[in-house]
Each structure stands twice: as C-alpha cells, then as structure tokens.
Amino acid sequence: MINESIAYLLLNIDKYYEAVIVHIEISLAAIAVSFMIAVPLGIWCSKNGSVSYSVINAFTILRIIPSLAVLVIAMPILGTGFVPALFALTLLAVPPILINTYSGFRNIDPSVLECAAGMGMNAGKILFAIEIPLAMPLILTGLRTSATEVIASATLASYIGAGGLGDFIFTGIGMNDIRILLIGGMSVALLSVLTEVSLTAVQHMVTKYQRD
Amino acid sequence: SSDQAKGNKVTIKAGSKDFTESLILGELYSLALEHAGYKVERKLNLGSAIVHNSLINGDIDFYPEYTGTGLLTVLKEAPKFDSKEVYQEVSAKYKEKFKLIWLDPSAANDSQGLVMSKRAAEQYQIRTISDLQKHASQIRFASQGQFDERADGLPALVKVYGSFDFKDRRLYDNGIKYDVLHNDKADLAVAYTTEGELSKDEFVVLEDDKHVWPPYNIAPVIRQDVVEKHPEIKDILNKVTAKLDNKTVIMLNAEVDIKKREYNEVAKEFFNTIK
Amino acid sequence: MITYLLKYYDQMLILLLEHLYLVCLSMMISLLLAIPAGLLIARSKWLSTAALSFFGVVYSIPSLALFSFLLPAFGLGKMTAVAVLVIYNQYILVRNTVTGFQSIDASIIEAGYGMGLSSRYMFFKIQLPLALPIILGGIRIATVSTIGIATIAAVIHAGGLGVLLFDGLRMNYLPKILWGTILSSLLAYLANHLLLSFETKAIEKARGECRGDTV
Amino acid sequence: MARTAIEFRNVSKQYANTSQYAVAGVNMRISEGSFITILGTSGSGKTTLLKMVNRIYEATSGEILYFGESIKNLKIEEYRRKIGYVIQQVGLFPHMTVEENIGTIPQILKWDTDTIAKRVDALLELVCLSPREFKKRYPRQLSGGQQQRVGLARAMAADPDIMLMDEPFGAIDAITRQNLQEELIRIQRKLNKTILFVTHDVSEAFKLGDKVVIMHEGEIQQFDTPYGIISKPANEYVARLIATQDIVQRLKVLKAQSVMLPVDAQVSDRAFRVGTEESLHNILTYFLEHDQNHVLVEDGGRGVVGKITWEQLKVSTRQGEILSA
Amino acid sequence: MARTAIEFRNVSKQYANTSQYAVAGVNMRISEGSFITILGTSGSGKTTLLKMVNRIYEATSGEILYFGESIKNLKIEEYRRKIGYVIQQVGLFPHMTVEENIGTIPQILKWDTDTIAKRVDALLELVCLSPREFKKRYPRQLSGGQQQRVGLARAMAADPDIMLMDEPFGAIDAITRQNLQEELIRIQRKLNKTILFVTHDVSEAFKLGDKVVIMHEGEIQQFDTPYGIISKPANEYVARLIATQDIVQRLKVLKAQSVMLPVDAQVSDRAFRVGTEESLHNILTYFLEHDQNHVLVEDGGRGVVGKITWEQLKVSTRQGEILSA
Ligand SMILES: Nc1ncnc2c1ncn2[C@@H]1O[C@H](COP(=O)(O)OP(=O)(O)OP(=O)(O)O)[C@@H](O)[C@H]1O
Ligand SMILES: Nc1ncnc2c1ncn2[C@@H]1O[C@H](COP(=O)(O)OP(=O)(O)OP(=O)(O)O)[C@@H](O)[C@H]1O
Numbered sequence A: 001m002i003n004e005s006i007a008y009l010l011l012n013i014d015k016y017y018e019a020v021i022v023h024i025e026i027s028l029a030a031i032a033v034s035f036m037i038a039v040p041l042g043i044w045c046s047k048n049g050s051v052s053y054s055v056i057n058a059f060t061i062l063r064i065i066p067s068l069a070v071l072v073i074a075m076p077i078l079g080t081g082f083v084p085a086l087f088a089l090t091l092l093a094v095p096p097i098l099i100n101t102y103s104g105f106r107n108i109d110p111s112v113l114e115c116a117a118g119m120g121m122n123a124g125k126i127l128f129a130i131e132i133p134l135a136m137p138l139i140l141t142g143l144r145t146s147a148t149e150v151i152a153s154a155t156l157a158s159y160i161g162a163g164g165l166g167d168f169i170f171t172g173i174g175m176n177d178i179r180i181l182l183i184g185g186m187s188v189a190l191l192s193v194l195t196e197v198s199l200t201a202v203q204h205m206v207t208k209y210q211r212d
Numbered sequence B: 001s002s003d004q005a006k007g008n009k010v011t012i013k014a015g016s017k018d019f020t021e022s023l024i025l026g027e028l029y030s031l032a033l034e035h036a037g038y039k040v041e042r043k044l045n046l047g048s049a050i051v052h053n054s055l056i057n058g059d060i061d062f063y064p065e066y067t068g069t070g071l072l073t074v075l076k077e078a079p080k081f082d083s084k085e086v087y088q089e090v091s092a093k094y095k096e097k098f099k100l101i102w103l104d105p106s107a108a109n110d111s112q113g114l115v116m117s118k119r120a121a122e123q124y125q126i127r128t129i130s131d132l133q134k135h136a137s138q139i140r141f142a143s144q145g146q147f148d149e150r151a152d153g154l155p156a157l158v159k160v161y162g163s164f165d166f167k168d169r170r171l172y173d174n175g176i177k178y179d180v181l182h183n184d185k186a187d188l189a190v191a192y193t194t195e196g197e198l199s200k201d202e203f204v205v206l207e208d209d210k211h212v213w214p215p216y217n218i219a220p221v222i223r224q225d226v227v228e229k230h231p232e233i234k235d236i237l238n239k240v241t242a243k244l245d246n247k248t249v250i251m252l253n254a255e256v257d258i259k260k261r262e263y264n265e266v267a268k269e270f271f272n273t274i275k
Numbered sequence C: 001m002i003t004y005l006l007k008y009y010d011q012m013l014i015l016l017l018e019h020l021y022l023v024c025l026s027m028m029i030s031l032l033l034a035i036p037a038g039l040l041i042a043r044s045k046w047l048s049t050a051a052l053s054f055f056g057v058v059y060s061i062p063s064l065a066l067f068s069f070l071l072p073a074f075g076l077g078k079m080t081a082v083a084v085l086v087i088y089n090q091y092i093l094v095r096n097t098v099t100g101f102q103s104i105d106a107s108i109i110e111a112g113y114g115m116g117l118s119s120r121y122m123f124f125k126i127q128l129p130l131a132l133p134i135i136l137g138g139i140r141i142a143t144v145s146t147i148g149i150a151t152i153a154a155v156i157h158a159g160g161l162g163v164l165l166f167d168g169l170r171m172n173y174l175p176k177i178l179w180g181t182i183l184s185s186l187l188a189y190l191a192n193h194l195l196l197s198f199e200t201k202a203i204e205k206a207r208g209e210c211r212g213d214t215v
Numbered sequence D, E: 001m002a003r004t005a006i007e008f009r010n011v012s013k014q015y016a017n018t019s020q021y022a023v024a025g026v027n028m029r030i031s032e033g034s035f036i037t038i039l040g041t042s043g044s045g046k047t048t049l050l051k052m053v054n055r056i057y058e059a060t061s062g063e064i065l066y067f068g069e070s071i072k073n074l075k076i077e078e079y080r081r082k083i084g085y086v087i088q089q090v091g092l093f094p095h096m097t098v099e100e101n102i103g104t105i106p107q108i109l110k111w112d113t114d115t116i117a118k119r120v121d122a123l124l125e126l127v128c129l130s131p132r133e134f135k136k137r138y139p140r141q142l143s144g145g146q147q148q149r150v151g152l153a154r155a156m157a158a159d160p161d162i163m164l165m166d167e168p169f170g171a172i173d174a175i176t177r178q179n180l181q182e183e184l185i186r187i188q189r190k191l192n193k194t195i196l197f198v199t200h201d202v203s204e205a206f207k208l209g210d211k212v213v214i215m216h217e218g219e220i221q222q223f224d225t226p227y228g229i230i231s232k233p234a235n236e237y238v239a240r241l242i243a244t245q246d247i248v249q250r251l252k253v254l255k256a257q258s259v260m261l262p263v264d265a266q267v268s269d270r271a272f273r274v275g276t277e278e279s280l281h282n283i284l285t286y287f288l289e290h291d292q293n294h295v296l297v298e299d300g301g302r303g304v305v306g307k308i309t310w311e312q313l314k315v316s317t318r319q320g321e322i323l324s325a
C-alpha cells in the first residue's frame, strides 16, 4: 500500500509539491496572523479583568462556527481561495493563543512584578523584559496547539479552491482510495510533527532557566 | 405476507448517504417498508466513505447505491458503459465478495455531467463537451478532486475527446460548486445529472456528445441474510424503484435544494402519490 | 428563519440535547484520561515532547478518516463519535495540563513532598489546584473545540447539531446553517462562560485571593 | 546512651552542571533527642544537607541512615511524615488558608476535625499569632515573618520526631524570636525531639545547640559542643566565624566551674552566690550592675566550692586561648 | 543642615478585608544622607511602610513627600529608578541570569555594555560572590543567601540616591554579613545615600542606624538615635525590645566622653588611650583582655581629657537608668 502511494506520488509529484507549498503558506500565514492578534489581545485581557470575559467569549464563539459554514457565509464578501481560507483558519487559531497568553500573564509571581515596578521599570519594559518572557512557556503552549490545529485544518482550503494537501485528502476520501488519502494524511502529520518538534525546541530554549 | 411482517414487527435498519438525493431515497424506501408493516430504524445521512462499511458491518441493512459507484469506487473495476452490463457485474461481484444483493435498478441515471453557468456557455458558445474541449483554455474549471482521478472522470473524457487544458483548475467542495458558478469564481463544474439545481435556468448541462459516462442507476443494496429471511422486501423496494426516473428525481431534489423543504416531507408527499 | 424555528423547534431541541450529551460525555472521559496522563508525563521533558507530538499527529488525522478507522470497533452512532472526540481532546488537554504542572513554584512542591505528602495527596490537593487555572484554560479550549468538532458526528449518525448544519450546507439553506451555528455558538458561549468563571475563581484561589492593592 | 537517630556516611552531593561539590564527604552521627544547630557560610551546603535527610535531593554518593536503616529502604512518605521540615523559602501552599496549611498532615492522618482545630489554634498561639485573626487568611495576606511562623507551625503540626529547620527564625523580630527559642527548647526537652536547625545567628546557634555543626565549602569544619567550638576552634575558618561574636558574647559558653578559684569549705562571706553552671557572661553582668567584685560558686549539695573575682575573670579570659580566636 | 529627603505626613494604610490598619498615622522626616534602621514586631507594618515610599502600595490616607514634593505628582518610573529596593522575598527574575538581573536597570538607562559588565563584576565582588562562578547562573541555582545578595547587588546597580532595604541580610552568614555591613556603611558615607533599612537584629539596627525607627502594631513607637532609644525608651514595648539585648551589648551605644572622670591636662600615665567617641563596650573588652583597670580618654587636639576606670564603668552602668530598661 505504501508502495502504491509512493508510485502515485511520483506520478503526481508536481501537484504534490505545489500542494505542500500552498499548505505551508496558508498555515504559516494563519499562524502568524493569529499570533499577532491573540498575543496583544491576551495581554490586554489579562490586565483588564472586566473585558476579558467578553473578548475571550467572543473569539471562542467565532471558533465554533464550522469552518465550512464560515466559508459559505463569507463567500459573498471574501470570495474564494487564499483569503477566506486564511480568515477561517485564523478564527480557529486565535482562541488557544489568546487563552494561554491570558493565563500566562495571570500566572506570574506577584513579588517578581513588584520588584520590577519597584526598580522603576516602566510598563513597557516590565512587559517586554519580565512579563512576556515569564509568560512565554504558556504562550508557546497556545501557539503549539494552534499551529497543529491550523496545519490539520488547512485541509479545508480545499473546500474553496485554495489548494493544499487537503486536495489529496478529499480526493482520497471521495474515491475511497487509501493511496491518495495516505499521501495527504501522512504529509499533514509530518508537517505537524515538524512543527511540534521545532516549537518544542523554542520552548526548551525559553525555559532554560527552569532547569538546573 | 405483509400480515406476517406486521405480526412480527421486524425491524429493518435503513441507511443512506449524506446528500439530498440519497436522503430522499432512503426515506422513501423506509416509508414503503413501514407501509408494509415493518419497523424501520433510520440511519440516514452517513458519510459516503462510511456507508458501505456500515452495511457490511451490519450497522444498516440496506441503502440506495448507484451502479457506477459500486463498480468504480467500491469494486475498483474498469469503467463500463452499458447499463445492463454494469448492473450484472456489480450484482454478481457484490454477492460473491460481500454477500450483498442489488435489487432492481431504476430508470433514473444520476450520472456525472459537466455544468456551466449560462453566462459562460453563451459567451463561448459551448453546448457540448466537444465544444468545451475546443475552448478549454478560456475556461475556469471548478473540480472536486475525485473527478480528476476517477477512471470515469476526466481520464475517460480525455481518452474520447482529447486533452483539456483549462485556463484554471481548482478544487471546491461539492456543496458549494453552484455558488462558485453563481459568484463567477469559475465557469465550469462537475454536476450529477439529477441535481435539483439543474432545474434552474441559470445552469446548463453540457451534452455528452460522444457518450463516455458510465451509467449510475439507483438501486437499494441489501444484506443477503435480510432478503433471505424476508424475501417480500424485494418487491416492496422494487416497487418504489420502478417509479424513479430522471425527471422525478430531479423534481424531488429541487423540492429540497431549491425550495428548501425538509427531505422527509418531500419523500412522504411523493410516497403518498405512489403507494 | 423564525418560521423555521417555529416549525422545527422540537427537532432542534432534540439535536441540541444530543449535542450536549456528546460534548459532556466526551469531555468527561477526556478529562479522566488527560489529567493523570499530563501529570505523569510532565516529569519528563522527553516523554512530554514525544507524547505531545504523537497526539499532534493524531489530531491532524482528518475526522472522516478517523471515523472510518474506528467504525469497525465501535459501530455507527455515538460511541464512535465520543471516541473520536476523546482522542482529539487529548492533544489540547494533555498539553495544557503538562504546562500547568510544570509552572508550579518548585519550593511549594518541595515543601509538600518534604512534609511527607503522598503523591496522590500532592496531586489532588496541591498540584491540581495550583495548576487548575491553566488546566481550566485547556478545558475551555477543548470544550469549545469539542462543541465544534461534534458537528461532524452527524456523518456517522451520532446526531447533534451537525445534522442541522450539514443539511443546511448541503441544501445551501441559510436558516438551517444559521440555526446550527447559533445553537452551537450558544452552547459554546454558555460553556465558555461557565468555565471562565470557574477559571477566575481558580486563579484567585491559587493565588490565595486578593489582588488589587498593588499599583 | 541515646541511640543514633541520623547518621551520615561519607555523603556528597554535586548539582548538575557544577564543578564543585555542594556537600562533600560528610560523616556525622546525630543522637536521638539532640538539638543540633548548623552554622556556615552562605552557600556552604547547609540547605543541601537538610534536603538530603528527607530525600528531597538524593545524595550523589554516600549513605544516610535513620536509626540504622538506609533511608533509601524506607517508605518515603511515612518516613517524611516523621520529619517536620521548615523550608528556607517558607513554601506555604498559596491556595490554602493558614488553618488549612497547618492542618494538612493531621488531616492526612485522619485526626478528627475538632482535634485538628484545637491543634491549629494551639500552634498559632505557640508561634505568637492570634488564631482568630489569622486562621482564615491566605499566605499572601501575611507579612514575611508571619508567613515564616505559619511554616513553623505547619512543620510541627503532627508532632514529628525529627525536625529539619532551615533558618526558621530568619524573618522574626527579637522579642518573638526569644519566645520561640524558649518554646522550641521546652518542646524539644519535653518530647525528646531531634532537631537540625540552620541559622546564621552565631549566638542563636550557641544558645540552642547541644552541638553545633560548622560548614564551609561543602565540608563540615567542626562538629562539637558550643564550648568545644569556642575553646578549640578546629581551624582558621571556625576561628574567624566565632570572632564575629565579641569576646563578651563568647563568655556565655564558659561556666563558673571552669575558672573558679577553689575556696575552703566554710565561707561565711555574704557575697552573691552562683551555680557551678553559671556562665561567665552572667557573672560579668552581675559585676557591672553591682558594687561588688566577686561572687561565690555554690555546688548544690556541697555548698560553696569556689570563688570568682573580677581579676580572676580577666585572667581566665586572657588565659583561655579559647577567647583569643 | 541636610535637607529632608522623605517625609511622611500622617500616613496610614489599611489592606482590603482587614479591620486593622497595617500602618497607622505615621509622621516622620528623613534627612538626606541619613541611615535609618527600622525595627519592630513581625507584622507591625515595616514592609508596608517601605512599599508606600516607592508606591508599590498607595497610602490609604496621608501623604509622602520626596524632597518636598508629593510622590503622587512625580513621574513614577523615574522616581522609582532613584530608589533602590531590596524586597523581603528577594524577587529575582527567574528567567534572567545573575548578570542580567543585576544589569537590568543599567541596561534600561542605556549604559554601554562594557560599563555594565564591569559594574556587575564589581557589585558581585562587593557582595562576596565570585563573578566568574555566579554571573551565568539562574536564581534557581543559588542558595538562599546567595539569592539575597544578588538582590542586594541588583538594587545598588544604578547607584540610587535612596535605598529601601527590607531585611537584606536576613539569610546571610555572620562573616559575610559583617563585610556587607561595613561596605554598606562605607558606601553610604562616601556617596551620601539615604537608606531605610529593615532588620530584626537589634544590634545590627543600632550598629548601622544613625537613627532607629521602632514600630509596633502599625505605629511608630520611637524614632531616635540608638543612644536616645537605649537611654530613654519611649514606652514599655521599646524597653522590652531592647531588653532582648543584654546589658553588655547596650554598652555599645555609650561613648567614653559621657562617663569619663575629668583629669588634669598633664598626665604622664602610660595607660592605654582611647578616643572620646570610643564605646564603653570596647573599653570593657579592653579591661577583660588586659591586666589593667583603667584607660585614658584623649581628645585629638586637646590631649588627654579624662579617665575611665573599671569602677567608674560600673558606676555609670548602674547610674544610667539607660541600662536598667
Ligand atoms: N495583602 C495583605 N492583605 C491583608 N493584610 C496584609 C496584607 N499584607 C500584609 N498584611 C498585614 O499587614 C500587617 C503589616 O504587614 P507588613 O508586611 O508590613 O509587616 P512587617 O512589619 O513587614 O512584618 P515582617 O517583619 O513579618 O515582615 C500584618 O499584620 C499583615 O498581616
Ligand atoms: N540547583 C542548583 N544547581 C546548582 N548549584 C546549586 C543549586 N542549588 C544550590 N547550589 C549551589 O550549591 C551550594 C550549596 O547550596 P545550599 O543551598 O546548600 O547552601 P546553604 O548553605 O543553604 O546557603 P544559604 O545559607 O545561603 O542558604 C551553593 O554554592 C549553591 O550555589
């Protein structure tokens, strides 16, 4: 079966190559955009207890809408292809980063913050030199969750003509053809492991101080 | 014989795939069985990739299938183009391989087809697939993956009509292909010939002028042990199948997909006219 | 839309309840598995990376593929759906659990073990409450995910709001799509709201109440 | 003879990624019921030593015995419950009230609620905190010294046989500290507890310890009675450490007996009388406060056995190389 | 006259959910360049008082002035940077190495890398830690006392004018502590720093402080020089607190000048000579260590101005109600 898969793969190597690149592009873009939205928002929430409820709630709810529904509802506005796929994936990826950033900030030892403030660090400096590094393990936890989810869900780009490895998966499922399904599935799994391992390495680096 | 069934209150597990037509048919067959005194447990709306396995597992007792699908997707045989031949082959092989029985096939043929938006069809003067082949380089094709791979899909077309070098070819989910055409994101899509949308004026099905599509006649596939125990089920279901031709099926589909009614109401309404 | 509601509210209610059932059941099972597992692997960096990579891979298996893989074992219906949801959930839950346990101040753990507290006591009375805010964060993400993913259970006849949603998508019928969306969002909203309030309590508890004197 | 409660056999500990041993080749026997104080340079391995006793850290090499049995063979939780541990960083459970913190072990031991409540109150009183006021507070709502005292109470809750105390009074004011020291001595004597007590306060170490351990760079420099240490510092480091105490402080460990001039059995002098165990420090204080320059030393049964004059005090101070450290 | 660096005007602080004031109606002026030590019961509000100075907490009522200006009107970060703060819980940044911790403020102030590196090394040496060995470590890898010293170094990094020090030497051994005390006094004198220093060690407070603040239950009991406090304890609490020091310790704050017997200008006595500021404690030590019972008091320019004998020492000890506290 693996051999058949490889044979099919070699036959369609150009298509595969393009699908991988598109998949990575869409995933990266979605992760980056989500990160840029979720981290500042999470920080803001952690400092504004009263709004955190509503903001986090809002994003969590948006996430519930099945991606296909998002795509259908958004098609008149966003059309098809890359942009709506990015939009739908971003909705998926924001909450894990958001929620973990929020917990990460709330979890910092108050005596450390007190020290930082007492030393005359301004809010910005405290944020960048103390809070973000200390919350980083959790932010990265969120990022890893989101990244895996985005990579797995980027297959939905295939619903709307944006390409990616989903093309192989849906074709495989539609035809009940394990060969094709395997190519798509294994590639997505591989991407997911690579991401996991490299983000673990990053997390390992930023938590060096926790170890002896 | 229906009295006997009434007395025992035998339960039959009905399945269907997860698209409108299959749901309506599943419901229709269920109603027929109930009318004959059986109890029916409906397990409709199953994923296309799952339904066959569920039947083999005994999670369901029967579901409406298409002869072409059985031949190409399930049995993975080479395409054939004659309705009878296809039917005989799937009947024989299903029985041998899976202990499953194909009941009588319908006149209705939910085959593949190519559909264009009327706007694009008129712009490029395309009526037939031959026309399409000539203008392919100007056409944006909304495919859905399997069509490009299936032996009865694009490869079959290429063999008969020559190659199609589309201006653009992207995959879309089957559920949104008419929206894609409607929103002018593509000009051409894969259709199934009984889809309700085809009753709309907006879309044009291209004529298969060189006759390449294999037949997709509808028939319930049922577990052998069930038929053997309750042979009269055959007749009950065949009676329904006999009423199904393309016009009827398109109409039923349109009631749901265009008029947005519930499939079970539509099925019930239709069943009342034929019972 | 309103007409649709008036006509089919009873069916919708059933679907909603089915959905709720699926979500609750799978969350409960998921938690029972994930939290001890998280604690167990939190002790080893190597183990946690390996386990999380594994769950990451599992998470990236498309649900349809997972369904057809599990069908022979669990058959059509809720069992398979719950199994799939539980499997997916491990990924999020285990990850947050691990992070939660790893972020507890070492001196507190040391004091606890030094007092002779058993691992079980440490787990339930010290580590769990202190890691709870973060674990609850994970539960929140997982619950909401589950509410979303549970919609695909419709494919294997497990019922739930997915029936409404996918019918709507297939028929391209907005009221159904919207009602499906609204109901699952409502569920998500309530779940999120409830869990967030637990979480806030847990944070306060874990910090020993009171904040707000510091400038 | 008291049994050996804890014995270190050539115990060493090296942390990962460090070149030096934090604790190096420690051999020591601690008798049951003794009060051992540990003094030493900051970073000399005192905390590490304590933590190895209750197996928070495992020794890199060597062996620690608990009543003759290697601690590796003991059931770890039961063993630890026999040991009260006051950690240097206090380490209160932040999510539990003061009451819950202190009641942790009694609860595990399934004491009944009433007994626990009473015990908590008694312990809080013991550490000079009003139960009514503090019982329901969370650690964050306490001052540094209050937290430390709750940690102390928690360690004593289930009446452990052995107490490991890592700078337990570091953040406590002088008056409270004096009370606590006295309580601790009283409890230790009464219940025959074995205590290992780290402190940086040299006079506290001499006051509380039956024996004092002096550590430097991971090694034990001297393990002796306060008198032994002051009279014969084992090396230059010990000498320097006790030199931080002024000479007058050091007089505290010298006993009347050891310097008195013998006198005839029958003295009818009306001078002030002190016991043979009286410290020279107290005798000096007496001289300072009174218009007298000598006291008589009395040995309970035997009557007056000696005499100490101001000049004799000076002579003995000067003679003792002890004090010239 | 030195200017007033910090002034408390009727400052009180009550924590949420408590019935009592943690700090109640404090009025106090602290002159620029003075070294103020704060003693007091654990929980008496010392930490709270310090934290209000750099606005970690806001006073519930009253006002704090910095060189005459209400601290509420100052730009908070700039103001805080002028204040070095050593927190009781140490509070090192766990994700930064020792070097990075100490370099935090210099970096914010954009010192160049070289200067920072040199400063870090110098500060580490100052607090008796070898830069080579400790610079690259994380706080977790340090002993309790080592952490505390890094905290101290960090607070001094940018040479702040004012230092708030909350039990900065609590976990440090006697030898190191003595070095640090001397360094601190040297720095303070040389650079004219204003220091507020909380300690529980009464003799440390008297040794370091130009003036001592004594707190109890949120109120200032006495604010005076060490001599003033020992000679006239304001109330029973203060008296009890200094009673924890023995009489000999208290001699430390009495100066030769205050008790000497006048002598004729021309003395050819070969006796030992001391300055007018010499403490009686040192003179007592001299007596103990030598075969002499008197010293001469010399006033730099004026030659010998007085004489102190053992008997005179005793008399003054007894006379001074000071010591009968
Ligand atoms: N966050 C808080 N909430 C409620 N009460 C508090 C809080 N922080 C401190 N207190 C109380 O305020 C009083 C003063 O506390 P503070 O920390 O100023 O004492 P301190 O003099 O520094 O004591 P120590 O010497 O033990 O450090 C104490 O009784 C303490 O219990
Ligand atoms: N986790 C660690 N990793 C590396 N080195 C460590 C670690 N913990 C302690 N050390 C080092 O081991 C030595 C002994 O530390 P320990 O904590 O036992 O000292 P200590 O005598 O308790 O000192 P203090 O009086 O300052 O608390 C110190 O030099 C310290 O820097």
Ligand SMILES: C[N+](C)(C)CC(=O)O
Residues within 6 Å of the ligand: B017, B048, B066, B069, B110, B111, B112, B192, B216
């Ligand atoms: C509707 N078709 C029959 C074309 C698709 C199927 O095989 O399920």
Ligand SMILES: [Mg+2]
Residues within 6 Å of the ligand: D046, D047, D048, D088, D166, E143, E144, E145
């Ligand atoms: Mg220590």
Ligand SMILES: [Mg+2]
Residues within 6 Å of the ligand: D143, D144, D145, E046, E047, E048, E088, E166
């Ligand atoms: Mg304090």
